[in-house]
Amino acid sequence: MTKDELRERLLRPLRRELSDGAQDRVVAGGLEKLVQNLGQPFPELAHLLAGYREMGTAQRLERLQKAIELLASGQDPILTAPVRAKPSQPPPGQVASPAAPSPEAPQAVGEIGFDTPVEAIALGPGGKKKLGELGIRVLRDLLHGYPRRYEDRRALQSVRELEEGQKATVVGTVLSRELVKTPRKGMQLVQVRFMDAWGWKFTGVWFNQPWVLKQVPEGANLLVSGRVQRRGGNVSLMVEYFEDEAGESLSTGRIVPVYPSREGISQAFLRRVAWRTLEAFARIPDPLEPYRAALGLPDLDWALRQAHFPDSEEKLERALYRLKFDEFLLLELKVMIQSGGSALLGRYFRVEPQWLERFRDNLPFTFTKAQERVLGEILADMQSERQMARLVQGDVGSGKTAVAAAALYIAAQNGAQGALMAPTEILAKQHYQNLQKYLFPLGVTVDLLVGSMPMAEKRGVLERLKSAHTDVVVGTHALIQERVEFKDLGLAVIDEEHRFGVLQRRRLLGSRPDVLVMSATPIPRSLALTMYGDLEVSLIDELPPGRTPVKTKVLTQKTRLQAYAFARQEIAKGHQVFVVTPMIEEGDNEATAELAAATKLADELRELLPDVRIELLHGKMKAEEKDLVMERFKNGHFDLLVSTTVIEVGVDIPQATLMIIENAERFGLAQLHQLRGRVGRGGLESYCILIAGESSKKTLSRLRIIEESTDGFYIAEKDLELRGPGELRGLRQSGMPDLRIGDLASDQEIIEKSRELAKQILEADPYLEAPQHALLKRELQARAEAIGFREVI
Structure with a gap:
């Protein structure tokens, strides 16, 4: 819905x-x-x-x-900016007065405020139109329209010091100019002769831009940037950018901001507008004034002035830290408010030491230190009056299910019911078998509820749930059908939550049970804290002893057949093989093209390996058909599975010892690591072969990260560094933001601190109604549309 x-x-x-x-x-x-x-x-x-x-x-x-x-x-007043009347135009010859302050939008000292329209600043002819093209309409947009980079022009070089091939910025006086047509390609060159401040001469060259002649009159002082060419004693600059040095000295003698722009909107104009905007504020008001000193943050007024026109590298770094903090704080606040889960009361569970002892004694193995640490964090949540909302991340095989089983056991000992929801039937059945093993000997009754069960069996499960004769139920989306009623649901465990819709999950969570979300998808902590802002994050970052790492090898197309020769050897030992081919690029006939490519590969392998039993799993199959293929593979009915879709997360095929991934460069590193985790689940020595469809140095060095490391979280961090959050699979669909200056790959410390402050603020004032939060609330409203968010529970 x-x-x-x-x-x-x-x-x-x-x-x-x-x-x-x-x-x-x-x-x-x-x-x-x-x-x-x-x-x-x-x-x-x-x-x-x-x-x-x-x-x-x-x-x-x-x-x-x-x-x-x-x-x-159709609006949520916390996250939606109030609609403002368009300011009326002043009579001719009269200057427009800035917008008056309003209670929801505290203004700066004087008459200028964040919501004042840009035309209140002297923009010059066409200035408003230019800014409108860049999406800048009020002063807030100008103040938070940060430079994309900076150039150090505190001491401009002499032409004499320039080196061949370097990119340089110099100031020169125009001596002469001419338009030259080249005989060969009919190219037009504008050649301008300059002299720098030290008396050295050089030539500025513009390709196919004859209009430049009108903008470079003799005697003008220009600042020009471009690539240097030296031929003997002659120096030329292939000009990429230039501006008039007359007027405000905002382009030389300082660290100079370079703003995002477009053709026809000069940097000189943008710098001038930014400077005048800052001048218009006596002091920029600070939404974090009540918290700033305790956090050691600089004042917002100082930070914005230094971000636009820095006095030094050190001051710029400190200013950007403050602005990144604000960006992440607003993101965390939005996620927490949107989820409605910032300070929800849950239920209190007792935890007795003898219960835990009994659970551990029944396990066929000993918990790792990481499992014990995470279990401690979960139990602390369960003993709190606040509703638990925790994400447990752990690499494939790290033992997340066993930790969840301990939490379900504690809930059962308190007389409450538990539910574990999995995205597919085969995965639900696997969880059911594991929970039976962990909990049944302890007197905890476990039931399974999936769509393919006979109606009589379903009715029995539903009756036992309603009457509390079942302590724990494991199921798929069947658990959130309207006819499912729990007597007292106290703990909901959701496996791979991104596979379920938000409203689907909420049906299960209507009675406000404690919530544990499990994910085997390695996500860097910085990304987890922003994607799952309303969940506490726990990490099982240690594999149980005795698990042999999967050996990984990168091959190119030239040596591709070696992979299938090795596959034949593994199958001869009674083992099984996965072959994964990437999804076709999006297009009108995506599914059809994908199926054709996969079918072609399967046919090729049947010719190459005539004695091997081969089957196909593809995107056009229904969920039940996919489950059936995986069930048959698990039971050893065939030897090699060609799959176009990412193989169902977490399904154990104990005899599978080899994963071959075709065109591996088309997958993200974290995705490759997860696919590799499909083999080696039965304790047998296992292998993964990555076949690079194209073998550039960049591609091979990226794939070697997988070859050299088996740490899913290290690999995910590298993926984030290499591709950025917007490129990681699925995050665009999740509404992750295009951060203006924050960097998920390197700003984890800032994210942690801003998240702590967001929790502190909302615990004291869940709807930002206190007077000291008025400005913060207004900033959240104004920037809500620019900041992505993701509902989780």
């Missing part, structure tokens, strides 16, 4: 309740219960109607009216 559909489902009963005189009898169980179940995407709604049953009639009517207005507007 979409957010708009949910909004409509909520509006109808709210309007009926209003017309019924706010008697709280329209909805069975009361209006507040309805909002708890359906209203999580609208945190302000839950806040408005909290304690509805205890309110007097007048207060109920007032709150109802506000709730209906909120839903009908």
Whole structure:
């Protein structure tokens, strides 16, 4: 169900309740219960109607009216900027006065504020239009439109010092100029003779830009940047950029900002506008004033001035630290507010030492130190009154399920039920078998609920859940069907949560159980803290002893057949082989082209390995068909599986010892590592062969990271460094932001600190209603659209 559909489902009963005189009898169980179940995407709604049953009639009517207005507007007042009237035009000859301050938008000292339109600054002819083309409409856009790089022009070089091939910026006086046509290619060259401040002469060259002649009059002082060419004593500059040195000295004698721009909008104009904007503020107000000193952060006014026009490298670095902190803080606040989970009360679980001892004694192995640490973090959450919302990350085979089993056992000992939801039936059955092994000997009853079960079996499971004769249920999306009722769901474990829709998960979480999310997808901690901002993050970063790392080898197309010769040897030993081919690039016939490519590969391998039993798994198959193929592979009905889709996460094929990945360069490093984790699950020595479709030095050096390391989190960090968050698979769809200056690969410390402050602020003031948070709330509203977020629970 979409957010708009949910909004409509909520509006109808709210309007009926209003017309019924706010008697709280329209909805069975009361209006507040309805909002708890359906209203999580609208945190302000839950806040408005909290304690509805205890309110007097007048207060109920007032709150109802506000709730209906909120839903009908289609906006969440915390995350949506208020609509502002367009400022009226002043009479001819009269200067427009800046926008007046409003209660929601505290203004700077004087009349200028963040929301003041840019035309309040002297922009010059066409200035407003130019800024509009860059998406700059109010002064906030200018202040936070940071330079994309800086050039050190504190001491400009003499032409005499320039070296061949270097990129240089120099100032020169125009001596002469001419337009030259080359006879061969018919190219037009503008050649301008300059003299620098030391008396050395050089030539500036523009290719096919005859209009430049009009902009470089003799006697003008110009600043020119470009690539240096030296021929004997003659120096030429292949000009990439130039500007007039007249006017404000913002382009020389300092560390100079270079802004994102487009053709026809000069850097000189952008610097001038940024300078005048900063001059207009007596002091830029700071949303973090109450917290700044304790965190050791510089003042926002100082940081913005230094970010645009730095006095030194050290001051610039400190200013950017502050602005990155703000960027990540707003991102964390948005995620936490949107999830509605910043300070939710959950349930309290007792944890007795003898229970844990009994659980450990039943395990066929000993927990690693990492498993013990993470279990301690989970149990601390369960003993807290706040609802647990924790992400447990662990590489394939690190023992996440065993840790989750311990948490489910503690919940059962407290008389509460537990649920584990997996994305596919085969994975649900695998979890069910493991939990039976861990929990059944301890007297905990475990049931399985999947779509393919006979109806009579399903009815039995549903009845046992409702009557609490089942302690733990494992299932797929079947667990979130409307007819599934728990007697008392206390703990929900969600495996590979990104495979489920937000609203799907919320059906399972309506009664506010503690929540544990498990993921085998290695995600760098910095990325996890922003993607999953409302979850605490735990990491099982140690594999159990005795697990043999998968040996990995990179091959090129020339040596590709060696991979299949080795596959024949492994199959002769009774082992099994995966062959994965990448998804075809997106296009109109993506699925058809993918199927054709996979079928062609399978046919080629049948000719190459005539005595090998080969089957195919592809994107056009239904989920049940895919499950059946994997089930048959697991049971040894064939030897080699050609797959176009990423093989179902976490499915154990104990006899699989070789993974061959065709065109491996088309996969992300983290994805390659996860695919490699599909083999070696049965304790047999295992191998992964990466076949590079193209063998450039860059491609091979990237693939060698997988060849040389088996640490999923190190590999994920390298992937983030090499490709950036926007390129990592699936993150665009998750609404991850294009950060302006923050860097997920290197800013983990800033992310950790900003996240702690976001939690502190929302615990004290969940809806940013306190006066000291007015400016912060306004910034969140204004920048909400520019900052991505991801709902998790």
